[in-house]
Amino acid sequence: MQDTGVHLRSVTKDFGAVKVIRGVDIDIERGQFAVFVGPSGCGKSTLLRMIAGLEDSSGGKIVISDRDVTDVDPADRGVAMVFQSYALYPHLSVFENMAFSLRLAKRPKAEVEEKVHKAAKILQLTAQLDKKPAQLSGGQRQRVAIGRAIVRAPDVFLFDEPLSNLDAELRVQMRLELARLHQTLGATMIYVTHDQVEAMTLADVIFVLQGGHVQQSGAPLDLYDDPNNRFVAGFIGSPSMNFFDATVEARTETGLRARLTGQPDLSLDVPLSSPPDVGAKLVLGMRPEHLMVTEADGLRVTVDVAEELGGVSYQHGTLEGGDAVIFQQTGVRHNMHGTLQTVAPQTDRIFAFTPEGERIR
């Protein structure tokens, strides 16, 4: 039985001939912080707007708090949305912006005062209540937009890339505030972003969207440790995973032995429970942090760019065959720029995919 929270069943959306959402099932429990993540243009905003009711669904069913709201007006769905552009009313003060929904509902004055001041306190906006949006900084405007949502006390908060107009420092700060806000309010939140770092840091549950489908959903670290396919493996994690073409050389007791294309002197043991046949093509994925510099046999990488971040560094380079490689270095500060390095993967941390991108386990 579905109790509360947000549930989508085979939801689809077409814009004319263009199918943007091609059948999405999503379950978000009450009080969860869910994040839709995916590359630009994959339909995240569209899906969020369908939940809000700003976009009609072409098919499927949307259930919020045990109520089928597929054909319900936006105002009656119990959701509040924070727009990327903030969508503040420029002619109204901060107070009136936050009080807007209460004024529409003709709530008593005392109640309006109380609710707006309470929200303003949570968001540290009390000193700004008389200002117009144009007199606020980007971060403050963002807070007003969130405040407007809080005042409505919705079952579900929807955020569409709320931090993308802020500078990097403010973004990190607001991210923390959002996490705190979620703990304070305990409401269900759905958050859309193309930034996988935001997704990883905020989410209880992540839904990776691509090609109109949910590619994978789950807790952030589950997606990181156990991606279902090559897209998710490449999308989650920064810098992203390295992929190399390979061929199955032999089956072993624990899995298979694979040889990388263009690397005749290196074969890797990959533990798999259902390995493909000898001679089959496959793609091996290795995260930058699982590639170790070694004296023994390995991948020979010519480093051309080194990103030094202090604690860690990311070395960008190419294999002899021309494939790009990134590997991570922690604690050591060699100047690797322009050098030839040999790196080898931790064998238990190699992911195998079919050439079509499906995970082989």
Add this chain to the structure above:
Amino acid sequence: MSIATRRRREVRDAILLVAPFLIIFGVFFLYPTYKVIALSFTDAPLIGEGNWIGLDNYIKLFNDRLFYTSVWNNFYFVLLTVIPTTIIALLIALAVGKLKGRVQALVLTLFFLPYVLPVSVVTMIWAWMLDFQFGILQPLIEAVTGKPVPVFKNPHWVMPMIAVVTVWWTNGFNVLLFIAGLRNIPDDLYEAAALDGATAWQRFWRVTWPLLWPITALVLTLQLILQLKLFDQVYLLSNGGPFNSSYVVLMQMYREAFQLNNGGYASAIAMVLFGIIVIVSVLQFQLLRIGGRRR
């Protein structure tokens, strides 16, 4: 290059750039304006010099009953046109704004088309449509009043009908201004309002109307100035009649200058109209600003 030379060059360039405007402005605006002011204190005919007579023209004007009739008719006309045309333009703009793409462009063109026509064509069309014997609008008038009306020969009908013609003629431009204003209001404000539970009515009064106010104020002010300068339509449709019931200030000026050859007196009339327009439009603009700030 020294700073002094560079400055001199900059000044020279600046003069060169503004000179064409200054010359044209001086020859075609400042000089005639000065001439009119000077003329209004003389008894000059339309062409040629006259004698200085001080404020006599103005004194005569303020004792002229016809002048008060004209001013009254001017304000009556403003009342009949300015606010109605603004409301009509806003309604049309709101409706056209709901249309999409090519249909919208087509409908907009249709509303704008009359504005392109010269006034003589406009008055010709309406004179035909309202013709006492053959006008296709006469059955409509008959249906309402019970009998056909020679509208431009009837003192009660003439001003309202000229107002209708004027609104029809100039409305397209106002629609265009409103459409531009509406497009400047981001969609997500309406979406946010819809999520907040605003009805269509509340969305208009709480979002569209206040955000459109600067455009509304602009349209009202432009219209006020334009309609106070009423002349062509009256001249072509009713010639001020019947019984001076559509006589307006510019009509009187025209008659004094070009038919009675009283250049000095006509200049005085022009000056007074100029004063009225300045005072009224500044007054209105201030009122609209206050109205805008209260929101």
